[in-house]
Amino acid sequence: MFTGIVQTQATIFSVSDQGSFRHLVIKTEPQFLQNLAIGASIAINGCCLTVVEFNDTQVHFDVIDETLRLTNLGLLSEGDTVNLERSLKVGDEIGGHAVSGHIHCQGKVTKIDTSGNNVAMWVELPEQYTPYLFAKGFIAVNGASLTVGQVDANYFSLHLIPETLRLTNLESTQVGDSLNIELDQQTITIVETVERVLAKRQ
Template identity: 65%
Template sequence: MFTGIVQTQATVAQLNDRVNFRQLTVKVAPEYLAQVTLGASIAINGCCLTVVAFTEDTVSFDIIDETLRLTNLSRLAVGDTVNFERSLKVGDEMGGHYVSGHIHGLGSIVKREQSADNLALWIEFPAQFQAYVLPKGFISVNGASLTVGQVESNRFSLHLIPETLRLTNLEQAKMVNLEFDQQTMTIVETVERVLANR
């Protein structure tokens, strides 16, 4: 479980590709790997991955076919930056919203609107998820817990403050991992099921 508060950016240091498999190694400042253990969960671009190896300043993960299909981790190249968040611990401050790290699909950044103090992004997403995207609702984008701005059909806007841009890779991103809010999904699907049975 994660908060959606990205802690830092890591850099893709190595990729080892086989059929329907990729081992990803990222380099990150050592303080973000303090007390890391094999089997620990870390969100990379919002995707919950399991630590399979680590050094003082690198950490490796195995990524298999379903994750490669659903996420932008299949598109990474050496030198790219990724959003990095360690898993939530009991007693941690909950600054974002509960994020599972289970990506529902990809979104495409189709428009950028830069103003003096913020950046607005418009993201197009798969139409089957329209019911779960609501103005002022939560969404996780590349692992960052964000508030939806406007919604137009299967597009929504985000308004990003400079601190979010500093900590995340959203300013340069093109395809982003999307995790829709699980509470919203549960409510919508329950209501739809009840209405369908009437």
């Protein structure tokens, strides 16, 4: 479980295909890796991965084909920047919203408007996920807990303040980029429950 509060950004040090999976090595600051253990969970661009090896400044992950297909981790190359968050511990503050680290889909950035220090970003989702999009609802984008702005068909907007841009790789996002999207599980549960109840009444 995660909070959607990005703790740091890190650099992809190496990417190598090893049979049925891809091996990622990420370079980050030592303090982020304090008290880390093999088998621990870290969210990379919002996708929960298991630590298989680490040292003072690097952490290693094995990523299966299905994860590469469903997320933007399959697009990563050496030098790219990713958002990182360590898994939630009992007693930690949930500064964003409850995030599982299980990506539902990728969203494509279709428009970016800059006004002063603020950025409005429009993202296109696959149509099957639009029933779970609501203005002012929670959504995790590349692991960052954000609030949906406007919703128009299968497009939604994000309004990004300077602090969010500074702390995440959304600052360098461009039109055409793919973002990892995790929808709010509570919203999904409510929508699907209502749909089942209405279907039974028909």
